[in-house]
Amino acid sequence: MLKFDVLIIGSGLAGMTLALHLAATRKVGLITKRDLLEGSSTYAQGGIAAVLDTEDSVEEHIRDTLIAGAGLCNEEATRFIVEHSKEAIDWLIALGVPFTRDDTHKTGYHLTREGGHSHRRIIHAADATGAAVTSTLGQKIKAHPNITVLEDFIAIDLITSRKLGLEGKRCYGVYALDKTLDQVVTIAAKHTMLASGGAGKVYLYTTNPDTATGDGIAMGWRAGCRVGNMEFIQFHPTCLYHPHTKSFLISEAVRGEGGILKLPDGTRFMPDHDPRAELAPRDVVARAIDFEMKKHGLDCVYLDISYKPANFIKEHFPNIYAHCLELGIDITQEPIPVVPAVHFTCGGLVTDLTGHTDVDALYAVGEVACTGLHGANRLASNSLLECLVIGKAAAEDILAAPDIALPPIPDWDDSQVTDTDEEVVISHNWDELRRAMWDYVGIVRTNKRLMRALSRIRLLSEEINEYYSNFHVTNDLIELRNLVQTAELIVRSALLRKESRGLHYSRDYPDMLPETQETVLQPTQH
Incomplete structure (x- = not known):
């Protein structure tokens, strides 16, 4: 110990x-x-x-x-x-x-x-x-x-x-x-x-x-x-869209220093969505990009700061410049392909x-x-x-705080579990969970999508908890158990909010209610 x-x-x-x-x-x-x-x-x-x-x-x-x-x-x-x-x-x-x-x-x-x-x-x-x-x-x-x-x-x-x-x-x-x-x-x-x-x-x-x-x-x-x-899950509006890189963030500061969001044909679209244009809060910008991508059937939109002096770009965004250049994108000469991605809880x-x-x-x-x-x-x-x-x-x-004495604490008991020979269960459930959350609990939500997500999460939760009870813990199993629990909390909270506010946008409840209310879930098992 x-x-x-x-x-x-x-x-x-x-x-x-x-x-x-x-x-x-x-x-x-x-x-x-x-x-x-x-x-x-x-x-x-x-x-x-x-x-x-x-x-x-x-x-x-x-x-x-x-x-x-x-x-x-x-x-x-x-x-x-x-x-x-x-x-x-x-x-x-x-x-x-x-x-x-x-x-x-x-x-x-x-x-x-x-x-x-x-x-x-x-x-x-x-x-x-x-x-x-x-x-x-x-x-x-x-x-x-x-x-x-x-x-x-x-x-x-x-x-x-x-x-x-x-x-x-x-x-x-x-x-x-x-x-x-x-x-x-x-x-x-x-x-x-x-x-x-x-x-x-x-x-x-x-x-x-x-x-x-x-x-x-x-x-x-x-x-x-x-x-x-x-x-309230924040989608960052501008994540680099490229098949050969893991999700790489294009900082908010690129828009702060004058970056402009454009469609593939070069049309600027943010002024049509909000008077603050590119400097609107993240939820507004992410929804606008999501709207334009769905409307035009796009894989991404483009963030353009190439009209600024090259030295300014390299000085302010050296890491973004270097990373994009490695992928063949010179941000001093051309716009950056971007998509929204989950950023903050x-x-x-x-x-x-x-x-x-x-x-x-x-x-x-x-x-x-x-x-x-x-x-x-x-x-x-x-x-x-x-x-x-x-x-x-x-x-x-x-x-x-006053000092306390620690009580006797027993060691972890894994005498009743065995090693697993079915790691595929974890990888499959992990993928299914993340895909269901992306498809049904994304930037724009509906009750039907949320209920679909919840039913899938509850089935996955049963499988994972049974697995957890019978096999030795591994890093992937611990993370998956926590992910499925957190996913359930996100969906249950979303179902309770009968309005659209901030990062939670529901097609079933497009208006914001006049009174504000926290969504607080209380564990029942304690």
């Missing part, structure tokens, strides 16, 4: 932030499914939204967030996070994050603008902000004597008082599979944090890395946490402003959580900000 004061599940910006704020006085364990830097935070291109310029204001950032969130943002959470934005950026700068400089600007940094923002307020490191931030913080984490990083570990289930036959509703750690040794390890902790990211891999096409399988959401739900607003485990869930000593921070900041549609570049601010708030809450 491994024991820690605080166990963090996930190594993105939320988990790293918590670890570094705690490590001076606490023994911290951080488990990650692959290596330390493999996760959605690392792939974030655009940057971090923060009020840094005197011409900008907290009130305007809050207003932009509330507008994008289509009436569903929690105003208290939004204010708390935005008010702490400068402090969060100052912390990153002090740690040595190499944000792009601009000595002509009074802040000393280049600030870009993205869809839905009324000001240039996105601080960034060229077009690879996530990589710059996580690599800087990762070096600090690896060097810290109080932080133990366990790579190639995947959490299976949380250890709760209910599982141990104890009173109350508390978390005491996790059972995790050490993939290197193919062995289940018991990891006990006085406080546990889910920072495992979103659930993009529940869909066929996503900008997310392979690790985004809804693990934390599913584990938290099974442990007795409520989930909120799971119907706006809902998640319901938490307060310290990241605390419904289970004592269990926290959720980042994309796995639902603080209410993102409402019905996340404003671009608010996600990394949320990781930083709530990560620090969670650390302060943990540091102020």
Whole structure:
């Protein structure tokens, strides 16, 4: 058994932030499914939204967030996070994050603008902000004597008082599979944090890395946490369309710096859909692209920034330029073929402003959580900000909590299961689930499509749970079990919303209701 004061599940910006704020006085364990830097935070291109310029204001950032969130943002959470934005950026700068400089600007940094923002307020490191931030913080984490990083570990289930036959509703750690040794390890902790990211891999096409399988959401739900607003799945409007590359994101900042969306014949179409054109929020742009593709029978549309000077493009988007060039697309000379793809899970485990869930000593921070900041549609570049601010708030809450003694925790019992000889079941069910979600729970929804998805998900769930009960756990089985659970939560939430709002667009309910309501699901088994 491994024991820690605080166990963090996930190594993105939320988990790293918590670890570094705690490590001076606490023994911290951080488990990650692959290596330390493999996760959605690392792939974030655009940057971090923060009020840094005197011409900008907290009130305007809050207003932009509330507008994008289509009436569903929690105003208290939004204010708390935005008010702490400068402090969060100052912390990153002090740690040595190499944000792009601009000595002509009074802040000393280049600030870009993205869809839905009324000001240039996105601080960034060229077009690879996530990589710059996580690599800087990762070096600090690896060097810290109080932080133990366990790579190639995947959490299976949380250890709760209910599982141990104890009173109350508390978390005491996790059972995790050490993939290197193919062995289940018991990891006990006085406080546990889910920072495992979103659930993009529940869909066929996503900008997310392979690790985004809804693990934390599913584990938290099974442990007795409520989930909120799971119907709001953000489709990034501009994912590179090319047969020889995995989903590669074309940053929002390309449109922010003047990129124009066009049909194959060169016709611009966004002004027909929204007066903000290419700078409309993501849900508007994604629906417009989806509409044009279906109307004209297209495989993709085109994003054109080639009219800008070549040096400007190479300086602002060096990684996008290089990646496209490898595929034979010179973005200084020609437009980029793009399609919408699943990008962000706006809902998640319901938490307060310290990241605390419904289970004592269990926290959720980042994309796995639902603080209410993102409402019905996340404003671009608010996600990394949320990781930083709530990560620090969670650390302060943990540091102020009274110490507890850990109860005896039994080892994982797999004496009743055998090795499987039918791996094909997992790969088939994985593919069927992701295809059903893409076809029936996409950008435009109907009740009929959602009911079809739910019936298929429930059949898959029965198969997978039976399989889980009879065979040794593997990485793919753990992920598939979590994916099917998360998919069910998304569809159940979508069926409850009898309107179109933000990222949830229903042909059966095309209008937005005058009153706003959260979609909160309560586990019945607890």
